[in-house]
Amino acid sequence: MIRVGIVGYGNLAKGVEAALMHTSDMKLEAVFTRRDPATVAIKTSGVPVCPYDSLADYKDKIDVIVNCGGSATDLPVTTPQIAQNFNVIDSFDTHANITSHFANSDEASKKGNKISIISVGWDPGLFSLARVYMNAVLPNGQDYTFWGRGVSQGHSDAIRRIEGVEDARQYTVPVESAVRSVRAGEMPNLSVRDKHTRECYVVAKDGADKKKIEEQIKTMPNYFADYDTTVTFITKEEMAANHSGLPHGGSVIRSGFTGFAGDTPQTVEFSLKLGSNPEFTGSVLIAYARAAYRLSLSGECGCRTVFDIAPALLCEQSAAQLRAHLL
Amino acid sequence: MIRVGIVGYGNLAKGVEAALMHTSDMKLEAVFTRRDPATVAIKTSGVPVCPYDSLADYKDKIDVIVNCGGSATDLPVTTPQIAQNFNVIDSFDTHANITSHFANSDEASKKGNKISIISVGWDPGLFSLARVYMNAVLPNGQDYTFWGRGVSQGHSDAIRRIEGVEDARQYTVPVESAVRSVRAGEMPNLSVRDKHTRECYVVAKDGADKKKIEEQIKTMPNYFADYDTTVTFITKEEMAANHSGLPHGGSVIRSGFTGFAGDTPQTVEFSLKLGSNPEFTGSVLIAYARAAYRLSLSGECGCRTVFDIAPALLCEQSAAQLRAHLL
Numbered sequence: 001m002i003r004v005g006i007v008g009y010g011n012l013a014k015g016v017e018a019a020l021m022h023t024s025d026m027k028l029e030a031v032f033t034r035r036d037p038a039t040v041a042i043k044t045s046g047v048p049v050c051p052y053d054s055l056a057d058y059k060d061k062i063d064v065i066v067n068c069g070g071s072a073t074d075l076p077v078t079t080p081q082i083a084q085n086f087n088v089i090d091s092f093d094t095h096a097n098i099t100s101h102f103a104n105s106d107e108a109s110k111k112g113n114k115i116s117i118i119s120v121g122w123d124p125g126l127f128s129l130a131r132v133y134m135n136a137v138l139p140n141g142q143d144y145t146f147w148g149r150g151v152s153q154g155h156s157d158a159i160r161r162i163e164g165v166e167d168a169r170q171y172t173v174p175v176e177s178a179v180r181s182v183r184a185g186e187m188p189n190l191s192v193r194d195k196h197t198r199e200c201y202v203v204a205k206d207g208a209d210k211k212k213i214e215e216q217i218k219t220m221p222n223y224f225a226d227y228d229t230t231v232t233f234i235t236k237e238e239m240a241a242n243h244s245g246l247p248h249g250g251s252v253i254r255s256g257f258t259g260f261a262g263d264t265p266q267t268v269e270f271s272l273k274l275g276s277n278p279e280f281t282g283s284v285l286i287a288y289a290r291a292a293y294r295l296s297l298s299g300e301c302g303c304r305t306v307f308d309i310a311p312a313l314l315c316e317q318s319a320a321q322l323r324a325h326l327l
Numbered sequence: 328m329i330r331v332g333i334v335g336y337g338n339l340a341k342g343v344e345a346a347l348m349h350t351s352d353m354k355l356e357a358v359f360t361r362r363d364p365a366t367v368a369i370k371t372s373g374v375p376v377c378p379y380d381s382l383a384d385y386k387d388k389i390d391v392i393v394n395c396g397g398s399a400t401d402l403p404v405t406t407p408q409i410a411q412n413f414n415v416i417d418s419f420d421t422h423a424n425i426t427s428h429f430a431n432s433d434e435a436s437k438k439g440n441k442i443s444i445i446s447v448g449w450d451p452g453l454f455s456l457a458r459v460y461m462n463a464v465l466p467n468g469q470d471y472t473f474w475g476r477g478v479s480q481g482h483s484d485a486i487r488r489i490e491g492v493e494d495a496r497q498y499t500v501p502v503e504s505a506v507r508s509v510r511a512g513e514m515p516n517l518s519v520r521d522k523h524t525r526e527c528y529v530v531a532k533d534g535a536d537k538k539k540i541e542e543q544i545k546t547m548p549n550y551f552a553d554y555d556t557t558v559t560f561i562t563k564e565e566m567a568a569n570h571s572g573l574p575h576g577g578s579v580i581r582s583g584f585t586g587f588a589g590d591t592p593q594t595v596e597f598s599l600k601l602g603s604n605p606e607f608t609g610s611v612l613i614a615y616a617r618a619a620y621r622l623s624l625s626g627e628c629g630c631r632t633v634f635d636i637a638p639a640l641l642c643e644q645s646a647a648q649l650r651a652h653l654l
Contacts, residue, residue: 018587022467043587098654099647124654126460126595129638131653133453136614136641137607140349185600258606260345260370265602266610270457273512273594279585280464280593287463307639307649311456314463320426322634326458327425327451 002293003029004286005058005086007078008068009040009049011246012091015282016066017043022283025316026290029062059085064289064296066090075118076101083108083116083303087292089285091121098124106303115292116303121281122272123147127252129306130270134254138266141256144182146174146195150248150277158223159200162216164208167236169243171199174250185255185265198229201243203236248277287314329620330356331613332385332413334405335395336367336376338573339418342609343393344370349610352643353617356389386412391616391623393417402445403428410435410443410630414619416612418448425451433630442623443630447615448608449599450474454579456633457597461581465593468583471509473501473522477575477604485550486527489543491535494563496570498526501577512582512592525556528570530563575604614641 004026006013013031020028021044028044037049050058055065064087069075075092082088083105092101101118109116119125123145131143152172159168178195181188188194200217204210214231217224234242251271258264274280288306291313295304312319317326331353333340340358347355348371355371364376377385382392391414396402402419409415410432419428428445436443446452450472458470479499486495505522508515515521527544531537541558544551561569578598585591601607615633618640622631639646644653 014587015585018585021587022585022589095654098650102650119654126464128654129460130597132638132642132649133456135644135653136617136638137453137610139643183600258342258345258349258603258610260341260348262349264606266607267600268453269596269598269600271596271598273510273596275591275593276585279591283464283585283593290463305650305654307646307654308637310635310637311459311463312634315459316466317462319634322459323425323429323632326462327422327446327455327632327634 002026002290003061003063004289005030005032005055005062005065006068007032007052007055007065007082008074009033009035009042010068011278012282012285013066013068014043015276015278015280016068016285017282018279019283019286020044023286023290023316026286030058055082056085062086064089064293066285066289076104079116079118080104080108083114084112085114086112087115087289087296089117089120089289089292091125091281091285092119093121093124095124102303102305110302113301115296115301117288117292117305117309118303119305120285120288122274122284123250125281125284125306126272127250127270130252131254132307134252134268138254138256138258138268140258140262141254141266142187143252143254144190144195145250145252146179146182147250148172148174148196148248150250150274151243151246155198155223158220159202159217162213164205164213165202166205167203167239169201169239171201173197173199179251179253182253182255183267183269185267187255192226193228196227198224198227200229200231201234201239202231203239204233245275246277247275249273290314290316329353329617330388330390331616332357332359332382332389332392333395334359334379334382334392334409335401336360336362336369337395338605339608339612340393340395341370342603342605342607343395343612344609345606346610346613347371350613350617350643353613357385382409383412389413391416391620393612393616403431406443406445407431407435410441411439412441413439414442414616414623416444416447416616416619418452418608418612419446420448420451422451429630429632437629440628442619442628444615444619444632444636445630446632447612449601449611450577452608452611452633453599454577454597457579458581459634461579461595465581465583465585465595467585467589468581468593469514470579470581471517471522472577472579473506473509474577475499475501475523475575477577477601478570478573482525482550485547486529486544489540491532491540492529493532494530494566496528496566498528500524500526506578506580509580509582510594510596512594514582519553520555523554525551525554527556527558528561528566529558530566531560572602573604574602576600617641617643
């Protein structure tokens with residue numbers, strides 16, 4: 001059994017914990033938190049919740065850590081910290097800083113003779129893989145990524161910071177006509193506005209100026225100003241009843257041309273329809289945790305991304321079983 | 328420049344030759360044929376067509392061979408032959424014999440200190456990869472493979488062998504309602520007949536008994552008897568005008584469940600819409616030829632499948648470029 005530790009215990013960590021229950025070769029060994037462990041109730045019975053500061057005590061009791069911290073301030077610090085003593089996986093998703101996060105994690109993992117795999121999930125993660133496979137086989141082409149329909153946590157949080165807002169949920173929605181055109185291999189030129197719309201559901205505080213809230217959302221730079229955005233005010237009860245889930249999904253589509261004349265159209269698509277974003281992301285993290293452990297067992301060390309991991313390392317089944325049943 | 332040799336010069340080999348024209352790090356060095364080389368006119372100027380028996384003379388002039396023979400009788404013999412002197416890729420697709428073909432190629436490649444990668448293409452190939460990734464992240468689920476709409480060469484050939492048939496083209500067509508149900512995550516139980524229909528276009532010889540031909544097609548065991556099959560007689564001119572291409576495609580869809588209660592639905596889909604089956608397959612072969620060369624350079628040897636190849640090895644770009652632009 002591969003012994004797994006989880007750092008943090010938010011939605012993603014719960015997704016990782018649940019994913020472990022669907023494997024038969026991995027088990028949860030401990031959860032580590034910066035909160036008071038007594039206040040953190042996990043689902044797996046008989047597994048301790050420990051203070052983050054005690055992590056090093058588990059050096060010989062845990063085979064791989066799944067680091068479920070946030071990308072903004074947590075992971076850049078904790079993944080390299082953890083990497084000195086453990087194999088570690090994270091879901092770092094700040095695209096602009098991947099190069100430095102990779103370098104820091106690589107240095108730490110090599111120091112500790114361990115494996116780290118960063119930026120694991122679905123985007124970055126499975127969508128990145130789709131882009132690489134598609135680019136490899138169709139170098140003469142163009143790819144498109146559509147996200148949604150799904151809840152964007154970052155955009156929901158941005159709305160919540162507006163004065164007078166009590167709660168908010170933002171859905172990113174791909175523009176259907178754009179998806180249809182890309183799927184048909186038309187390779188359209190699409191602006192940011194052409195690809196996605198943003199639907200906002202907002203619970204306003206009593207007496208708040210709804211008109212002003214709506215204007216502040218729609219004109220917010222980076223988050224909403226470049227999109228067709230709709231704002232719908234709802235009650236707290238409607239929010240709880242209709243918007244409590246965290247669905248997501250999307251598609252990576254690449255169209256390209258092959259042949260001597262370079263005019264034979266070819267289209268490849270990878271798409272996800274997720275009932276729960278954190279549960280799916282947690283499941284991806286667990287598959288890569290298995291791979292990290294196996295790589296480490298075989299004597300490798302340093303930082304990796306999904307691009308560096310042979311797919312056979314992700315599955316419980318042996319390479320021979322995969323060849324016999326899935327090839 | 329990676330120097331590539333092609334063995335055979337049918338449709339697939341032409342797809343490989345065309346794919347090489349869309350790369351900037353690989354070039355065609357020679358084509359090898361069992362036919363009289365003087366009768367084989369290739370598209371790339373300045374490249375020799377040589378007798379297959381002279382292959383060994385190119386041992387130090389070619390970095391990787393793409394073996395474009397047929398799976399039935401060619402590849403089981405020639406891939407292990409070639410593997411003793413060259414890195415070699417093939418598209419072996421007789422699922423039942425993959426284990427022995429792998430073992431034979433592995434032994435030969437190890438003897439020659441070379442890399443072979445077998446069963447490369449889209450099914451087996453990219454579809455197999457999709458199945459492995461999906462199984463790894465959604466162990467609690469079920470996957471479905473739909474093929475088409477596309478030309479099946481094997482089924483077309485089977486019709487051509489019937490007395491009175493001059494030419495034939497068979498399209499495999501997924502049943503739309505079945506695809507829709509699977510995509511919706513309904514995880515239906517589907518028989519062979521529920522998943523695909525078979526459309527046959529047949530040119531009959533003068534005076535042939537069309538009724539008898541139609542009956543022989545529809546009752547042919549393995550090929551057609553288990554399917555809803557339609558037979559349409561057309562003229563030679565209609566065949567040339569409307570059925571000269573080799574389009575294909577299909578989808579791998581896996582639906583599964585995550586979460587503590589195992590009841591959160593998740594659906595993943597990988598799909599292809601191919602203007603030309605052999606050109607696309609050729610493009611996949613070329614990406615894996617690049618990987619074989621790189622693995623060999625790094626000192627590895629033996630047989631591999633797509634499951635064993637890290638995606639970063641497939642692209643012209645460096646690992647750092649991929650991390651910066653596609654992660």
